[in-house]
Amino acid sequence: MxxxxxxxxxxxxxxxxxxxLIGIGTVEDDLPDIEDKMILHAAPPVDWEDxxxxxxxxxxxxxxxxxxxxxxxxxxxxxDSGEIKFDPCHHHQAVGPMTGVASPSMPVWIVENKAYGxxxxxxxxxxxxxxxxxxxxGEEVIENLKWMEKTxxxxxxxxxxxxGSIDLMNMTSQALHMGDEVHNRNKAGTSLFIxxxxxxxxxxxYDRETISSVLEFMRDNEHFYLNLSMPASKATMDAAxxxxxSTVITAMARNGVEFGIRVSGLGDEWFxxxxxxxxxxxxxxxxQEDANRDIGDSTISETAAVGGFAMAAAPAxxxxxxxxxxxxxxxxxxxxxxxxxxxDNYNIPYLDFRGTPTxxxxxxxxxxxxxxxxxxxxxxKEPGVGQIGAGLVDPPDECFEDAVRAFVSEYKQ
Amino acid sequence: MSAESITDLFDKKLKVINIGLESFARNxxxxxxxxxxxxxTPPAGGDEEMASLLDMLED
Numbered sequence: 466m467x468x469x470x471x472x473x474x475x476x477x478x479x480x481x482x483x484x485x486l487i488g489i490g491t492v493e494d495d496l497p498d499i500e501d502k503m504i505l506h507a508a509p510p511v512d513w514e515d516x517x518x519x520x521x522x523x524x525x526x527x528x529x530x531x532x533x534x535x536x537x538x539x540x541x542x543x544x545d546s547g548e549i550k551f552d553p554c555h556h557h558q559a560v561g562p563m564t565g566v567a568s569p570s571m572p573v574w575i576v577e578n579k580a581y582g583x584x585x586x587x588x589x590x591x592x593x594x595x596x597x598x599x600x601x602x603g604e605e606v607i608e609n610l611k612w613m614e615k616t617x618x619x620x621x622x623x624x625x626x627x628x629g630s631i632d633l634m635n636m637t638s639q640a641l642h643m644g645d646e647v648h649n650r651n652k653a654g655t656s657l658f659i660x661x662x663x664x665x666x667x668x669x670x671y672d673r674e675t676i677s678s679v680l681e682f683m684r685d686n687e688h689f690y691l692n693l694s695m696p697a698s699k700a701t702m703d704a705a706x707x708x709x710x711s712t713v714i715t716a717m718a719r720n721g722v723e724f725g726i727r728v729s730g731l732g733d734e735w736f737x738x739x740x741x742x743x744x745x746x747x748x749x750x751x752x753q754e755d756a757n758r759d760i761g762d763s764t765i766s767e768t769a770a771v772g773g774f775a776m777a778a779a780p781a782x783x784x785x786x787x788x789x790x791x792x793x794x795x796x797x798x799x800x801x802x803x804x805x806x807x808x809d810n811y812n813i814p815y816l817d818f819r820g821t822p823t824x825x826x827x828x829x830x831x832x833x834x835x836x837x838x839x840x841x842x843x844x845x846k847e848p849g850v851g852q853i854g855a856g857l858v859d860p861p862d863e864c865f866e867d868a869v870r871a872f873v874s875e876y877k878q
Numbered sequence: 879m880s881a882e883s884i885t886d887l888f889d890k891k892l893k894v895i896n897i898g899l900e901s902f903a904r905n906x907x908x909x910x911x912x913x914x915x916x917x918x919t920p921p922a923g924g925d926e927e928m929a930s931l932l933d934m935l936e937d
Binding site: 873 | 919921922923928932934935936937
């Protein structure tokens with residue numbers, strides 16, 4: 466197979482993906498290859514000693530949440546001891562926003578790509594403010610996670626059983642027409658999900674107060690849909706991974722220290738470079754000095770033709786990540802230079818319903834010097850403070866260049 | 879191009895396509911010349927190693 470044929474196959478698999486939400490499980494019961502005392506995190510791989518502040522904070526919180534330690538000091542000692550096994554979510558068919566920390570008992574959305582049969586997983590979004598994904602690990606954070614495990618997840622799971630499954634490609638497509646790009650703007654997606662699930666929730670056997678608490682939780686968190694769009698993107702891109710000779714990028718992720726990519730024809734290797742400090746808009750009282758380096762698996766969005774690649778669909782987002790409306794249009798236009806196709810399912814009304822740029826070709830990134838446009842939330846570098854702003858990522862050149870070198874070494878020498 | 883045709887060229891109104899460095903285009907625009915700027919950079923920003931690797935990966 467030539468590179469062109471391999472890439473055509475990869476694009477075909479992306480275009481024909483059918484990611485559907487089929488239920489809720491747990492990390493330990495549903496994700497493949499989960500070991501005892503294993504904690505997952507945002508990719509690429511990173512050792513405990515090298516983790517950034519927010520990721521260490523989230524790990525400590527997860528240890529307490531699991532009941533493996535009584536307090537923060539004990540939890541930190543446990544992580545220091547080497548007893549905990551750390552692994553990226555991506556190595557277990559999963560993704561996680563920001564620190565991406567997920568431990569065995571945590572509930573996960575189960576998304577199945579009906580066209581290819583592969584599944585992807587993601588924890589449920591905890592809400593804004595002091596939350597584990599930003600490294601917070603206080604009592605209220607653990608209590609919220611327990612409520613999600615004991616109430617939110619089972620109630621939503623019963624509603625989903627009644628719903629059958631929910632077509633996430635269709636929902637994302639609608640959200641793009643309503644001003645989301647489903648990475649840093651999820652207002653429409655969250656509303657659409659609530660609209661879809663509400664009737665089924667009312668038909669569960671749970672009491673009115675419990676159902677009301679679930680609806681309120683979703684209503685108060687406009688990023689609730691992010692943790693659904695991410696596994697939908699992961700399920701889409703995993704089906705395009707592992708095609709010999711394909712130069713399509715199938716994953717991009719950052720662990721707060723390194724930015725990494727995977728390429729379809731290059732197996733499970735991560736090509737990495739230093740994660741950047743984001744230059745963006747900061748909430749009052751914060752500046753770039755407070756910012757952690759770029760972090761999270763949420764760049765699976767851009768890999769799958771949404772997020773920064775669909776910014777022209779979400780002009781309102783510039784008030785959040787910086788720039789003006791023309792910039793949002795330009796960001797999407799530029800991405801056609803480094804991609805192989807226009808998306809059949811996601812399109813942009815303002816661009817006369819042109820499909821979003823689809824299938825990043827690592828060769829084109831290196832050839833043009835145009836790097837993927839990624840918008841992202843900015844975490845405070847201290848654990849638990851939370852989100853302090855949002856902006857645009859400037860991925861490191863090294864990861865794309867190293868992938869090209871590896872590709873030549875694998876296939877042409 | 880003969881010397882005569884070069885003379886002819888300068889007798890006509892120039893229409894220029896400038897490829898690459900935009901400052902060349904700006905200089906001519908300042909002189910009132912109609913210029914179309916074509917954005918172009920050498921492959922891989924001129925990095926010879928990467929350009930040669932990319933050549934090996936052409937479709």
